[in-house]
Amino acid sequence: MIDICLAGTGGMMPLKNRWLTTCYSEVQGNGILIDCGEGTQIALAQADINTNRINTLLITHFHADHISGFPGLMLSLKNFQKTSPLYVFCPPGGKEIIKNLSCICDDLPFKIFIDELPPDRFFSFESPGQKDFVIISAPMRHTKKCLAYRLTLNRKPVFNPEKAKELNIPLQYWKVLHRGEDVEFDGKIFTTDMVTDGERNPLTYTYATDTRPNDNLIELAEKSDLFICEGMYGDDENVEDLRKKGHSNFIDAAMAAKKADVKELWLTHFSPAMPNPYVYKDSIRKIFQNTKIPKDGFKKTL
């Protein structure tokens, strides 16, 4: 199960009624935040997110609207007495930028570990503290080095206690078998498949913002249960200027969702010049039917 909350949906500049785009997800009490623009800590509070659970921060790129909330969030985590480490994954250059921004964060009671990810290829790594939760980063096409992320929870098959009872397997071995290890007792070897009910599909969502349409995006998002994608504007007006600045609009996102054959699309990173993105709902659903145009704090559990 992955709880996902798109706490903010804005691009460039926070508005009175729209936070900068930021996405929180939680798996078994471990929180992963993607991007952290100004006001993220308030956006999370408004969405009733317990920020203290954040152990991982993924940064798409280092434009201010995706990172300027970092010092404030750190100070709040300090006030909430976080002591466990924070793991940051980001494009190259991030170590220095985060060091710079941390100059106003005194005496943090937790460690920050920063990994700069390859800017030019797909890269896969385990989510800290959660080895069945795998993250893949992929290079996007923006005016700065920019990464999109695909997060996958590989789920164990469902344990069937009836099967275990039938085989007279003692209780203390059930967990061991469920996590995939063989067990030997009474001279016999027992394997996971003997006490489970087959495979379960992994759960996957992909988050991409600040990019021109590109093939990496389609490949990364392929068959995601949820695809959260930038849509700066609702239509193709000024599309040349948009491309020059390294962005996508609703149509680009919907086309990518269709090509990648995802189950559901959420749009985000709305331009401050677009006060009402919801008017494009019908037109965009003609391209990709299961499209949502979320408001800040929109939630779903995969």
Place this chain on the structure above:
Amino acid sequence: MIDICLAGTGGMMPLKNRWLTTCYSEVQGNGILIDCGEGTQIALAQADINTNRINTLLITHFHADHISGFPGLMLSLKNFQKTSPLYVFCPPGGKEIIKNLSCICDDLPFKIFIDELPPDRFFSFESPGQKDFVIISAPMRHTKKCLAYRLTLNRKPVFNPEKAKELNIPLQYWKVLHRGEDVEFDGKIFTTDMVTDGERNPLTYTYATDTRPNDNLIELAEKSDLFICEGMYGDDENVEDLRKKGHSNFIDAAMAAKKADVKELWLTHFSPAMPNPYVYKDSIRKIFQNTKIPKDGFKKTL
């Protein structure tokens, strides 16, 4: 005339319904902002402040809740196509900190000039572009180098056109005389006092936050028309801990207002642990009658 807006009133951490303390004032179209914590640009927008008019930023000290909104504000000023310089005045160390925070502000179309003010004595300087608006900084007592500010608008005497007409002074000399320069024509010398109606009192407000009670504060605030002062808590509970952390409460602020003989006191920098500062209104007015406990966006024109 000085327009003053206390756009935010919070300390430490922005809340869902309370911005971090920040004060905007405007004199003849020149905007001065004091402190710039996370979300300041949104707080200003909510208070209908035209941020593009900000030409001066005064920083009390470099804890994150007083400066973390800086990169976001810069990006927004860029989006609003500001081209005129921004003058920053701050405690020592500010040049490096602002340089660090600016690492996520690319290609700003305006210059930033930074003056580090003396941390150990009163210091007076003219407000940029406004020589009749004088700012005095004074060292406070916090856990970091911290300054409070007194801002004074020295007003010209009121020009009396009847007097000028009676003396047959040509129209082109009226402005010259009003700004205090002598004029010679027809073999006679004319002086300002001949065409004005006496002196006007200067207008003064003082802003102080994150400090233990101290004598500098009383001296700085003396006879201010408005005194905006930190009050972390409403009463004396936990006062020792408060002092250790370098803060004042409502009682300290009201006592300072009384000693400094100011006209009006506004409290600010409320602790996130104090959701309802307004319950202390009656008790605090017993110490200093003309006390306001403002909500974000509270305004006054001096």
